Amino acid sequence: MQSLTTLAALLLASVLLVPLFKRAGLGTVLGYLAVGVIIGPFGAKLVRDPDNLLHTAELGVVLLLFVIGLELKPSRLWALRRSVFGLGALQLFGVAAALAGAGRYLGLSWPAATVVGIILALSSTAFVLPTLAERRELSTRHGREAFAILLFQDLSVIPLLALIPLFGTGRPTALTHPAVGLGLLAVVAVIGRPTLDMLFRHVARVNSREMFTAAALATVLGLALLMQAGGLSMSLGAFVAGVLLADSEFRHELEAAIAPFQGLLLGLFFMAVGMSTNLDLLVKFPGQIAQLTAGLIVVKGVVLFVLRRLLGGATGDARLLALALAQGGEFAFVLFDAAQSFRVLGEVQADKLTLVVAMSMAVSPLLLMFGDWLARSAKKNEPPRAFDEMPEDGSEVVIAGFGRVGQIVGRLLLARGISFTALDSDAGQVDTVRRFGLKVFYGDAAHLDLLHAAQIGQAKVFVLAIDDVEASLRTAELVRKHFPHVQIVARARNRFHASRLMDLGIERQIREALPSSLEMAKWTLELLNEPPALAEQMVNRFARHDAEVLARQQAIGHDEHKLIQSSLEAREELAQVLEEARVAFTRKGRGAAS
Structure with a gap:
């Protein structure tokens, strides 16, 4: 009955609080940590012994690594090789070296400082990627680079889990000798793929979703326990299982079967970490914890910013990348626990560092807000880019808005040998399109002087393909009023936009999705x-x-x-x-x- 009460409290608190944290832009990970703190031994004391729950919830991390392994198709990894193994390795080892030096300066031994430096160099995949996706920044340069760096960090967790015992002073048993684990890993790599294929083909014949889910969980847990018996980590076993099935025809079905368990257990893991976070240390050493947290963020941010600038990255991209990855990562909770188990770190040291990681994750949303403020300030202080000088000769067609729609119209006209003048008010879009050999001019078609400069009076057709509804309507009104002889072909985003264009007398308009x-x-x-x-x-x-x-x-x-x-x-x-x-x-x- 007590365990059911605990489970009900966990579920209720997470359902109430986690959506609030996500809506506030603080992320679900921080929400789960807060739930753990509130109902744990340092809060309402609904859970007094979080260690047992933490060991069960570590299955969430195990399943996360299985899903990461499933995503690592060799072809995809090869396409990202430069960003992943170049920038990713440079970030991890560069930041780890700086943090290890700081740890040695603060009194840690070299083995402990090295382990701490590498662990703290890891950032939070579970926080950064969903946050960048919500901000629609995954397709930007700093978003793509953040993904590559996080992918390399996730890969590095596996060897780090295997190497931590070598830095410790715990006594190895016969089964924890590195050679045993590596030999077992080699055997699994050779026979694992055909064996797993045969297993899932057999299960697929039954045509039972429940049996397929059971087989997926049995595969993950079986390989995880096998690796643990060989002296390696359960997470390594799950990762290997994912990689072996990455090219399998069952990959997507496996991911769908595992996802609900992975999400629930990973949330439970973060709640258990929140319960285990020793807030007494924050009360006893508030200054020290605050200084360590600030030091971690500053060192990670500065080192990554400098490294990215040395590789030729723009200041804005380097700054956003550094702020996005300045926090500690969720794998630090697992790795510090392992480091304590193998006596690389003492209990108080591990607890302090775990608290520092949690605090750094808590302030991550504020760092991103600070980055947005810096970007706005920098843009405000920059002189506005002057509109491009328009061509001397007019064209039969003027295209306003050279995004998805405008480019298709332009490509067709080019194929027919019809010249046109293309305008776009997004300087980044103009620069991108020019790299592909298409001629487009930077300028806002909603300005009458620019329309005159583009010699729209000599044109027969004006293609209105501007994405923004209000800018499109302003431009349409100007063209209808000052150049009534020019035929307008307009793109409408929706029925409202189409109706407003009809109000202006533009009959040749079409909703883009129709x-x-x-x-x-x-x-x-x-x-x-x-x-x-x-x-x-x-x-x-x-x-x-x-x-x-x-x-x-x-x-x-x-x-x-x-x-x-x-x-x-x-x-x-x-x-x-x-x-x-x-x-x-x-x-x-x-x-x-x-």
Whole structure:
């Protein structure tokens, strides 16, 4: 009953608090840590002995490493080899060297300082990648580099777990000799793939999702326990299992089967870490903990910033990368526990460093906010980039907005030998497109003087492909007012945008997702055994009806009540139109047969 009460308290607290932390931009990891602190022995004391829970929850880290192994297809790793093994290795060893030197200065022995330096050089994959994804920065330069560095760090956890016992003073048993573990690893690498393939093919024949999930968990836990028996870590066994199955046809199904257990147990692991965090140390040594936390962040941030700048990175990218990776990582909790077990570190030292890592993760969101403020300040202080000088000769076509839509129009025109003048207000986009050999000018088409400079008066067609709705409407209004003879072909983001363009008298406009959506609908109908000719007719009828409804609703767009009523009526009309199309098609088919 006590264990059920504890589980209920954990689940309730995490459901209440973790979403709040995520919504506040602080990340789910910090939310789980806070839950652990609140209900642990240093908080409400609902859990008084977190050690047992921590050992169970370490399965979350084991499953995380299995998923990481599944993602490491050899082809993908080879494509990222320069960033991963170049920048990743430079960051890890450069930061580890600086932190090891600091540890030695603070009185640690060289073995302990080396281990501490490498562990603290690791950053939080579980915090950084989801945070960058939420900020839509994974595709940016610093986002891609952060991913590569974190991937190398995750890979380095495996050998580090195997090497920690060599730095310690604990007595090795017969099974913990390194040669035994390495020999076992070699055997698993040779026979593991065909054995696992045979196992999962056998399970797949049963066609039972539960059995497949059971087989996946048995594989992970079996190899984890086998590696542990060989003197290596359970995490290493799980990672090896993932790598062996990375190219398997069952990879995606395995990931889907493991994901719920991995997420739940990883959350439980962070809660257990929060419970185990010795807050008494923060009360006894507040200054020391604060100084160590600040020192960790400063050393990691400065070293990574300097290394990235030495490799030729831009100041802004290097700064964002350094701030994103300045915290400690979740694997530090496992590694410090291992270091304490093998007597590399004392109990108080390990507890202090674990608390420092947790504190560094707690301030990580603030570091990213600070980075955003620095970026805004730097951009504000920079003189605005002058618009490009426009070509002397005018073109038949002017394209405003050279993103996804504008580029497709431009490529088709180029293929037909038709010249055009392309404008885009995003300087980064202009520089990127130019590297691919396409001619585009930096400038904001919503400025009348720029439209004159682009000699739009000599053009026959103005292609309005600007992504931002308000900027698109301002540009359309300017062109209609000052260059009424120029035909406008416009891209609309949605129905509202299309309606506003129609208000300006622009009839040649199309919602960007409409053609692809109609094509997908046609394919869907065909896959549901509708005759292709009937599916084509239905889609065409839908498109005509939708255009008629949009024209009717243009006049009442300001009245939400009337708009809702009109939409309900249009839905009934559409059903009748499509049914008429079906009846007409059926009669035609019968007539042809007779």
